[in-house]
Amino acid sequence: MKRLLIITSLIIASLFAAPALLAAQDDHKAEGESTFDPKEIIFDHLGDRYGWEVPFNHHHSIPLPVIVFASDGLHIFSSARIEHHQQYVDRGVTFVVPAEGPNEGKVVEMVDGQEVRPFDISITKNVCALFITLIVICAILLPLPRFYRRNGYKAPRKFLGAIEFLVEFVYNGVIKSILGDRTAKFAPFLLTVFFFIFVMNLLGLIVIFPGGANLTGNIAVTLVLAVLTFLVTNIFGTKHYWKEIFWPEVPLWLKFPIPIMPVIEIFGMFTKPAALTVRLFANMMGGHMIVIVLTLLIFIFAVFGEVVTGGTTVVSMLFSVFMLLIDVLVSFIQAYVFTMLSTIFISLAQVHEEHHEHESEAHQA
Numbered sequence: 001m002k003r004l005l006i007i008t009s010l011i012i013a014s015l016f017a018a019p020a021l022l023a024a025q026d027d028h029k030a031e032g033e034s035t036f037d038p039k040e041i042i043f044d045h046l047g048d049r050y051g052w053e054v055p056f057n058h059h060h061s062i063p064l065p066v067i068v069f070a071s072d073g074l075h076i077f078s079s080a081r082i083e084h085h086q087q088y089v090d091r092g093v094t095f096v097v098p099a100e101g102p103n104e105g106k107v108v109e110m111v112d113g114q115e116v117r118p119f120d121i122s123i124t125k126n127v128c129a130l131f132i133t134l135i136v137i138c139a140i141l142l143p144l145p146r147f148y149r150r151n152g153y154k155a156p157r158k159f160l161g162a163i164e165f166l167v168e169f170v171y172n173g174v175i176k177s178i179l180g181d182r183t184a185k186f187a188p189f190l191l192t193v194f195f196f197i198f199v200m201n202l203l204g205l206i207v208i209f210p211g212g213a214n215l216t217g218n219i220a221v222t223l224v225l226a227v228l229t230f231l232v233t234n235i236f237g238t239k240h241y242w243k244e245i246f247w248p249e250v251p252l253w254l255k256f257p258i259p260i261m262p263v264i265e266i267f268g269m270f271t272k273p274a275a276l277t278v279r280l281f282a283n284m285m286g287g288h289m290i291v292i293v294l295t296l297l298i299f300i301f302a303v304f305g306e307v308v309t310g311g312t313t314v315v316s317m318l319f320s321v322f323m324l325l326i327d328v329l330v331s332f333i334q335a336y337v338f339t340m341l342s343t344i345f346i347s348l349a350q351v352h353e354e355h356h357e358h359e360s361e362a363h364q365a
Helices: 002-030 038-046 079-085 125-141 143-151 158-205 219-235 239-246 260-304 306-348 353-364
Strands: 051-054 057-063 065-070 073-078 088-090 093-096 108-111 114-116
Touching: 051 079, 051 125, 057 079, 065 079, 065 093, 073 079, 073 088, 073 093, 079 088, 079 093, 125 143, 125 158, 143 158, 158 219, 158 260, 158 306, 219 260, 219 306, 239 260, 260 306
Parallel strands: none
Antiparallel strands: 051 057, 065 073, 088 093, 093 108, 108 114
8 A cells, every 4th residue: 555655645746746847948948058868868767977966056066176187187076167068277288178079078178178097096986986886885784793793693683684585595506506626615605696696686677866876877887897707717717727728628629729619718718708798788878778768758759748748758658667676686586696606607617527527427327
């Protein structure tokens, strides 16, 4: 009943809000501002920026520190100085964020009328969201070991009980069942990856600060996670694993004089992290894009009048709420799948000669 009341309230609120939003849009057009551009709004949400936009007001943002190494050294200033593509002069150096061109959306240094990219280590929206994710993970996981130190083997309840269930589900259901006696060695990394992705996904579904950053919809973030799995897999790989890559047990003519199978095995080493990267990135970006498009339908159909706008608002809100609920499930599934695949890739690199011989004998029998 409570859920029905919440959904009904959202629909009623949206019906009253839609005309106001459309009127505000018309006022902006009258003032000579840019027209409604769905493509710009979609990519603005999915991309990174130097400030964190204020909820329901894209003309102002929460300033974040801009840190760049320009031609004369280090510069640190607030992103509010370069908001709306305005120029900012610091110690005689002019900085600006171009609205178009190859450096669109990036801080550049103006030298003799030319744009020069400085070395940029700014705390952007995505970087700030990473720090927030780390704080949230520490806040939900660190109380669990403290509880056990104080209460022994007594089972936690409520929120801590749910966290314990999630940890045991991933640990016993995925990591231990695949890695066996090597679980303790890789479980810290794999559990960290799972909760890191899961929390990032959930925070991305929140439309206001500290949520709203589409981290897992950023291919750079998913690439780093996949590279970490790649490094763990290959650094801790056994001798037999490397032997199977460079000298697999196949007919000699597949290895010499043309190393067909070694080339295929080496290529397979890099396709695994590529698959991890694209799978997580595409699924999470697609979910965010669907919700945004459903919301933008309200403004796209605004030209047909208030009646059509009201009906479109109801349909868009219902489908948006439904997609958000689906995205909560997808957030868990994608974290689970990434962890499971990472565990499988690591286990494939932990094969020893004895195990391989036993498997060969079993197949022969």
